[in-house]
Amino acid sequence: MGAHMKTTIELPDTLFAEARHYADANNMTMKALIEQSLRKVMAEKKNAPKFKLRDGSVKGNGLTPEFQNATWEQIRDVIYEGRG
Numbered sequence: 001m002g003a004h005m006k007t008t009i010e011l012p013d014t015l016f017a018e019a020r021h022y023a024d025a026n027n028m029t030m031k032a033l034i035e036q037s038l039r040k041v042m043a044e045k046k047n048a049p050k051f052k053l054r055d056g057s058v059k060g061n062g063l064t065p066e067f068q069n070a071t072w073e074q075i076r077d078v079i080y081e082g083r084g
Contacts, residue, residue, distance in 0.1 A: 009034075 023033045
């Protein structure tokens with residue numbers, strides 16, 4: 001096994017008590033419980049499906065002829081025309 005790192009963590013008293021009770025009931029050390037829990041959480045995240053944005057495009061023929069060569073600023077000005 002590789003190198004080990006000692007660290008200190010702060011847990012709410014109630015969570016620590018639950019963890020201690022769980023570890024004792026399952027005949028394991030707190031170290032083993034924390035290691036097992038961290039590995040499980042990281043494995044779940046690693047195997048989680050990646051977010052994929054759905055295709056929100058619409059069918060159409062592109063810009064109308066009057067906007068074919070327009071800049072975004074020109075198109076925006078027409079969109080917001082009369083709105084203040």
